[in-house]
Amino acid sequence: xxxxxxxxxxxxxxxxxxxxxxxxxxxxxxxxxxxxxxxxxxxxxxxxxxxxxxxxxxxxxxxxxxxxxxxxxxxxxxxxxxxxxxxxxxxxxxxxxxxxxxxxxxxxxxxxxxxxxxxxxxxxxxxxxxxxxxxxxxxxxxxxxxxxxxxxxx
Numbered sequence: 001x002x003x004x005x006x007x008x009x010x011x012x013x014x015x016x017x018x019x020x021x022x023x024x025x026x027x028x029x030x031x032x033x034x035x036x037x038x039x040x041x042x043x044x045x046x047x048x049x050x051x052x053x054x055x056x057x058x059x060x061x062x063x064x065x066x067x068x069x070x071x072x073x074x075x076x077x078x079x080x081x082x083x084x085x086x087x088x089x090x091x092x093x094x095x096x097x098x099x100x101x102x103x104x105x106x107x108x109x110x111x112x113x114x115x116x117x118x119x120x121x122x123x124x125x126x127x128x129x130x131x132x133x134x135x136x137x138x139x140x141x142x143x144x145x146x147x148x149x150x151x152x153x154x
Contacts, residue, residue: 003057003085005076012071013048019069026057030093055085089145096122110138123149
């Protein structure tokens with residue numbers, strides 16, 4: 001069975017994953033904990049790592065069953081076919097999220113086009129290419145996951 005990526009309505013990722021599990025579809029919605037600040041308090045909030053995406057593991061014949069769930073919009077496509085995510089890529093995400101959060105980080109002066117290896121955090125041991133450098137952040141392309149990571153610093 002393959003892992004596919006489904007696109008959900010905004011802010012519906014956790015609800016969709018919960019309902020998919022209830023009907024017996026194996027799914028994975030990677031979550032991270034962020035500290036949100038309001039005018040009167042701060043609170044730790046569990047948020048999806050990828051906005052509007054949930055991974056589902058199904059056979060080809062079962063793919064339409066996800067549309068029974070409210071909040072599912074469509075499958076993510078790559079080159080005209082539903083995007084397939086390899087098991088090892090799902091495992092990389094799972095293992096990356098198990099690593100402890102960064103307590104102290106320093107920023108080295110990178111330049112556009114530099115190839116780097118991330119040494120801590122959620123994407124530990126992942127290779128990346130620096131795509132953009134600004135006064136407040138770096139934008140990195142993670143080669144193995146095929147996604148873009150924005151790192152703020154100051």
